[in-house]
Amino acid sequence: MKKINQVYHALIDAYGKQGWWPVTDKGEVFPEYKKRKAFSEKQMLEVCIGAILTQNTSWTNVEKAIMQLNKNKLINVNKLAKIDQSKLAQLIRSSGYFNQKAERLILFAKYLLNNYSGSINKFFNKPLQNLRQELLSMHGIGPETADSIILYAAKKPVFVIDAYTKRIFSRLGFCEKDISYHELQKMFHERLDCDFKLFNEFHALIVKHAKQYCKKKPECNNCPLNSKCQKTYKHKNLLNKHDYT
Numbered sequence: 001m002k003k004i005n006q007v008y009h010a011l012i013d014a015y016g017k018q019g020w021w022p023v024t025d026k027g028e029v030f031p032e033y034k035k036r037k038a039f040s041e042k043q044m045l046e047v048c049i050g051a052i053l054t055q056n057t058s059w060t061n062v063e064k065a066i067m068q069l070n071k072n073k074l075i076n077v078n079k080l081a082k083i084d085q086s087k088l089a090q091l092i093r094s095s096g097y098f099n100q101k102a103e104r105l106i107l108f109a110k111y112l113l114n115n116y117s118g119s120i121n122k123f124f125n126k127p128l129q130n131l132r133q134e135l136l137s138m139h140g141i142g143p144e145t146a147d148s149i150i151l152y153a154a155k156k157p158v159f160v161i162d163a164y165t166k167r168i169f170s171r172l173g174f175c176e177k178d179i180s181y182h183e184l185q186k187m188f189h190e191r192l193d194c195d196f197k198l199f200n201e202f203h204a205l206i207v208k209h210a211k212q213y214c215k216k217k218p219e220c221n222n223c224p225l226n227s228k229c230q231k232t233y234k235h236k237n238l239l240n241k242h243d244y245t
Helices: 004-015 041-053 059-071 077-082 085-091 098-116 120-124 128-136 143-153 163-171 181-191 196-212 230-235
Strands: none
Touching (some): 004 181, 041 098, 041 120, 077 098, 085 098, 098 120, 143 181, 163 181
């Protein structure tokens, strides 16, 4: 039986560490991938904003929106809570669904102000499941967004499931294409050590691989997961279906 951690090692060998989540350093406006020991409170807020903005769009589009927010000094709970929604929507226009996302960002900022005096650290200072339930109770925040905030900003061990994860692991034969978010997340939680650094790096590698090779129309030549991939082996009529479950 092939193991999920073998996929991880194959990806880390192919791509190296990714340094996710990209955030903006003091005095800069563009989020970058770097090895950082810790995030500042502003950077944690930026991750939360980025997780909301990246819903149904590419990270490239989110970067443009983050740059606009930085230029206007809006990676700030107090300023976000007070800004006119239509003005904010125009600043984040590149992220798509900008009116909805502007509303969600303002509501998120107001929630932090009303319940935690605007402090991200206070908000994150609670057990993982309590934090997750609280995030899921907020307007416009679903499991993927909540888990991205928990993993990348709060640095708590929860595995983020997205379309890339389902695509890659269904092709590898670990699951069906229509597996639920909860079921696939449970599979990762049961088969990997409960380590936020591992979850962080693994998910970032999944995103990298999906963009590099495992696209909607896969580019299988030179793919580092070829020897483990059910899709490739089916094409060659060499795979026993149960080898990669």
